[in-house]
Amino acid sequence: MIRLRLVPAKTNIGFLTQHIRAFFLSGFLCVASIGYFLWADLNYGIDFEGGILIEVGTPGPADISQMRSALSGLNLGEIALQEFGRNTEVLIRVERQPGDSAAQQLAVAAVKEALAKEITGEISYRRVEYVGPKVSAELVRAGTLASVLAVVAMLVYIWFRFEWQFAVGAVLALVHDVVLTIGIFSLTRLEFNLSIIAAILTIVGYSVNDTVVVYDRIRENLRKYRRMPLKELLNVSINDTLSRTTMTSVTTLIALLTLYVVGGAVIEGFTFAMIWGVLVGTYSSIFVAAPLLLYVGLGRDVSESGPSEDKGAAADAG
Amino acid sequence: MLYFAKWKVALVLGICVLGVVFTAPNFVSQQTAGNLPSWLPHNQINLGLDLQGGSHLLLEVEVDAVITERLESLVDSIRTELRKERIGYTGLGVAQGQAVIVRIRQADRVDQAMELIRDLGSPMAPDLFGQGGGVDIEVAAGTAGQVSVTLTEQAIFDRKKAAVEQSIEIVRRRVDEVGTREPSIQRQGEDRILVQLPGVKDPDRIKRLLGKTAKLTFRLLDTTTTVEDARRGHIPPGSVLLGADTQEDGAAQYVVRKRVYVSGENLVDSQPTYDQGRPVVSFRFDSIGGKRFGDVTKDNVGRPLAIVLDGKVISAPQIREPILGGSGIITGSFSVQQANDLAVLLRAGALPAPLKILEERTVGPDLGADSISAGKIAGVLAFVFVMIFMALAYGLFGLAADIALLVNIALIAGALSVLQATLTLPGIAGIVLTIGMAVDANVLVFERIREELRTGKTPFAAVEAGYRRALTTIIDANVTTLIAAILLFEFGSGPVKGFAVTLAIGIITSLFTAITVTRLMISQWLRQRRPAALPI
Numbered sequence: 001m002i003r004l005r006l007v008p009a010k011t012n013i014g015f016l017t018q019h020i021r022a023f024f025l026s027g028f029l030c031v032a033s034i035g036y037f038l039w040a041d042l043n044y045g046i047d048f049e050g051g052i053l054i055e056v057g058t059p060g061p062a063d064i065s066q067m068r069s070a071l072s073g074l075n076l077g078e079i080a081l082q083e084f085g086r087n088t089e090v091l092i093r094v095e096r097q098p099g100d101s102a103a104q105q106l107a108v109a110a111v112k113e114a115l116a117k118e119i120t121g122e123i124s125y126r127r128v129e130y131v132g133p134k135v136s137a138e139l140v141r142a143g144t145l146a147s148v149l150a151v152v153a154m155l156v157y158i159w160f161r162f163e164w165q166f167a168v169g170a171v172l173a174l175v176h177d178v179v180l181t182i183g184i185f186s187l188t189r190l191e192f193n194l195s196i197i198a199a200i201l202t203i204v205g206y207s208v209n210d211t212v213v214v215y216d217r218i219r220e221n222l223r224k225y226r227r228m229p230l231k232e233l234l235n236v237s238i239n240d241t242l243s244r245t246t247m248t249s250v251t252t253l254i255a256l257l258t259l260y261v262v263g264g265a266v267i268e269g270f271t272f273a274m275i276w277g278v279l280v281g282t283y284s285s286i287f288v289a290a291p292l293l294l295y296v297g298l299g300r301d302v303s304e305s306g307p308s309e310d311k312g313a314a315a316d317a318g
Numbered sequence: 319m320l321y322f323a324k325w326k327v328a329l330v331l332g333i334c335v336l337g338v339v340f341t342a343p344n345f346v347s348q349q350t351a352g353n354l355p356s357w358l359p360h361n362q363i364n365l366g367l368d369l370q371g372g373s374h375l376l377l378e379v380e381v382d383a384v385i386t387e388r389l390e391s392l393v394d395s396i397r398t399e400l401r402k403e404r405i406g407y408t409g410l411g412v413a414q415g416q417a418v419i420v421r422i423r424q425a426d427r428v429d430q431a432m433e434l435i436r437d438l439g440s441p442m443a444p445d446l447f448g449q450g451g452g453v454d455i456e457v458a459a460g461t462a463g464q465v466s467v468t469l470t471e472q473a474i475f476d477r478k479k480a481a482v483e484q485s486i487e488i489v490r491r492r493v494d495e496v497g498t499r500e501p502s503i504q505r506q507g508e509d510r511i512l513v514q515l516p517g518v519k520d521p522d523r524i525k526r527l528l529g530k531t532a533k534l535t536f537r538l539l540d541t542t543t544t545v546e547d548a549r550r551g552h553i554p555p556g557s558v559l560l561g562a563d564t565q566e567d568g569a570a571q572y573v574v575r576k577r578v579y580v581s582g583e584n585l586v587d588s589q590p591t592y593d594q595g596r597p598v599v600s601f602r603f604d605s606i607g608g609k610r611f612g613d614v615t616k617d618n619v620g621r622p623l624a625i626v627l628d629g630k631v632i633s634a635p636q637i638r639e640p641i642l643g644g645s646g647i648i649t650g651s652f653s654v655q656q657a658n659d660l661a662v663l664l665r666a667g668a669l670p671a672p673l674k675i676l677e678e679r680t681v682g683p684d685l686g687a688d689s690i691s692a693g694k695i696a697g698v699l700a701f702v703f704v705m706i707f708m709a710l711a712y713g714l715f716g717l718a719a720d721i722a723l724l725v726n727i728a729l730i731a732g733a734l735s736v737l738q739a740t741l742t743l744p745g746i747a748g749i750v751l752t753i754g755m756a757v758d759a760n761v762l763v764f765e766r767i768r769e770e771l772r773t774g775k776t777p778f779a780a781v782e783a784g785y786r787r788a789l790t791t792i793i794d795a796n797v798t799t800l801i802a803a804i805l806l807f808e809f810g811s812g813p814v815k816g817f818a819v820t821l822a823i824g825i826i827t828s829l830f831t832a833i834t835v836t837r838l839m840i841s842q843w844l845r846q847r848r849p850a851a852l853p854i
Binding site: 003004005006009010055057100101102104105109124125126127128129130131132134135139142143145146149150153154157158161194195197198201202204205206208209210212213216217220240241243244247248250251252253254255256258259261262263264266267270271274 | 368376378522525529674675676677678679680681682684685688689692693695696699700703704707708710711712713743744747750751753754755757758761762765768769772787790791794795796797798799800801802803805806808809810811813814817818821854
């Protein structure tokens with residue numbers, strides 16, 4: 001029977017001959033991401049910056065420039081309009097108004113009034129959101145804390161399950177993935193909001209998941225091929241798991257791409273981040289996480305310390 | 319790994335059936351589900367506000383206002399006491415919202431003044447262990463006759479706590495008055511209230527209602543001076559200059575006596591009605607309020623009575639005759655809606671402190687419906703694509719994984735229904751993502767089986783070894799994603815929490831289905847067919 005194979009059953013690709021180039025590429029991209037982020041920052045949504053967001057549905061195709069000129073006369077400070085998903089939907093962002101919550105409500109009312117004058121037919125207000133400065137500051141803090149804790153938790157877990165050298169490699173790979181995700185968001189100016197933090201944490205989970213599978217095979221092979229040079233052993237392990245790595249990435253990407261295409265504009269940013277994260281995560285577990293083990297002083301005694309524990313696990317499983 | 323005891327088979331099948339049974343109520347209308355006999359599961363998945371439409375309001379009780387209010391009332395009492403005892407003082411006032419400061423002119427009377435002030439403290443209830451109690455203020459002497467009065471820590475804590483609790487009660491009453499379905503009003507953190515109003519199309523009215531403290535007082539106008547004089551700063555002590563309660567610019571102002579004769583606390587009912595064709599609000603006092611209102615109207619016939627709401631004068635009609643029945647009407651330039659709102663506010667009672675809206679998220683019903691349908695389409699499509707892909711890649715084994723995936727979806731939906739967890743749009747994304755990632759465990763096993771076959775193992779041994787060897791990897795890999803989901807749940811808010819919930823449930827159910835359900839199917843198949851080669 002013919003089977004769909006993404007990669008041949010037995011591969012022997014020399015990943016480890018390319019790892020210096022991969023390191024340079026990753027290093028360059030990380031530095032570029034951080035640099036660009038420091039220079040251009042992110043396009044923060046109201047979750048993190050505070051302010052007012054109104055999603056409007058218009059009866060016909062919306063004339064954004066006409067709406068913009070109608071709203072700019074309101075003296076509400078910076079106002080940003082953009083088409084959202086469909087041409088009958090417009091996202092309006094208004095900066096936070098000075099004053100208390102009543103001032104924000106007046107601003108929303110003023111926008112509604114101005115739009116009612118400008119547009120004939122019924123306008124639907126699909127979404128109205130306001131986030132105050134106190135809450136946005138808290139969301140920034142919680143988001144940062146959650147991301148940092150996630151990285152630390154991964155570090156501890158892998159340390160506990162493997163050796164510290166593996167933990168270092170996995171965490172570097174995962175920081176690499178997060179940095180590149182932030183970089184792409186800085187570059188594309190896509191809105192960075194709460195759901196992107198959710199995506200980043202999921203990417204953290206996915207990236208480590210991918211790395212763990214490769215590491216697990218490396219640990220197994222360390223016991224199996226006691227004489228094989230480390231570099232070759234790493235390469236064999238990557239090749240052993242390559243079929244699985246690509247299969248899982250593809251099924252996940254199938255689901256994510258479907259979501260990106262038909263899931264609607266509200267979660268587009270989230271799915272974009274996830275798609276990017278899966279691609280980068282897959283790349284990094286092959287080209288970053290595994291080759292890094294060459295440089296963290298991974299001794300062959302790793303295989304000695306493991307067996308007793310592993311036998312126990314295998315016995316449980318059997 | 320391939321031998322299943324009878325009870326294990328029963329358990330696995332039982333869990334699968336339970337998943338389907340608990341998912342079933344979601345396929346009938348809400349009403350039908352509600353009418354199901356009580357022994358049948360009837361919980362449907364709880365849709366988040368972003369899917370069903372509605373408003374999420376995060377309010378903060380400005381508790382400091384309660385403290386300031388107490389300090390200001392202390393200032394009034396201290397003034398009265400010192401005057402009564404003819405003790406000279408200067409600089410009486412509230413300093414930085416923290417303390418009352420006063421300087422006693424005669425050094426030899428500082429002690430007496432402090433004694434007088436100390437007696438102004440309100441007694442506090444002792445706690446459960448009989449600790450605390452005492453009065454709510456501390457009086458301390460400074461240099462040069464300075465006396466400072468502060469509230470004790472316990473008093474501040476008690477007052478703030480009481481203010482938040484009372485606020486929640488008042489918010490609930492006001493929201494109930496508007497008659498939304500199933501509102502949820504919860505305390506959050508120390509001084510916050512989270513109000514969730516599913517299905518509300520126009521939250522503006524509720525925001526307007528919650529934006530008012532609604533402290534109603536009846537006072538007399540100060541007729542000894544004119545508004546013009548007062549504007550120039552000549553306000554008699556015991557009076558204040560207040561604006562009118564209208565939206566118009568340059569509205570009228572009034573000089574109003576500070577003394578409150580009757581307040582909203584004594585109201586027992588309030589209704590919108592009409593007087594000479596104009597919307598007005600009728601009210602009725604309790605017996606104490608009625609008596610006080612009767613007294614003040616009897617003594618002041620012919621003088622204007624100011625009706626003050628939140629420091630703004632609604633109207634100041636002339637008292638034409640004593641009102642002894644304990645009820646009356648409030649006239650003003652109301653629209654029908656405004657009269658309605660005022661009646662609601664007066665019935666529900668005043669908030670102890672103003673509320674501030676920290677965060678508002680309102681989703682219209684059509685966006686919610688769009689999100690649900692987009693999520694459904696994405697889910698079904700992703701599901702079909704992944705199933706086809708798995709069947710193409712692993713043949714019969716892929717089909718087993720596909721069946722496990724179906725069971726997995728039923729288990730997720732069932733778990734969401736039973737736990738009454740809230741499904742949000744990111745939550746749907748979490749399920750779709752789970753569809754993609756759930757097959758991972760099976761991919762790991764199947765790839766391993768292929769490897770084992772290549773080493774020349776028999777089908778039975780290869781499947782056995784494949785499952786055994788892949789298991790630790792699968793668990794290690796999934797724990798990491800689970801850790802991320804737990805952190806998201808801990809630190810996320812609203813919709814993001816929904817994502818964390820579905821992701822976590824998805825990981826657990828997919829572990830179960832991928833490891834147990836497919837293994838059961840494959841072992842049964844191996845036993846019955848005893849194939850010479852595996853179609854993998």
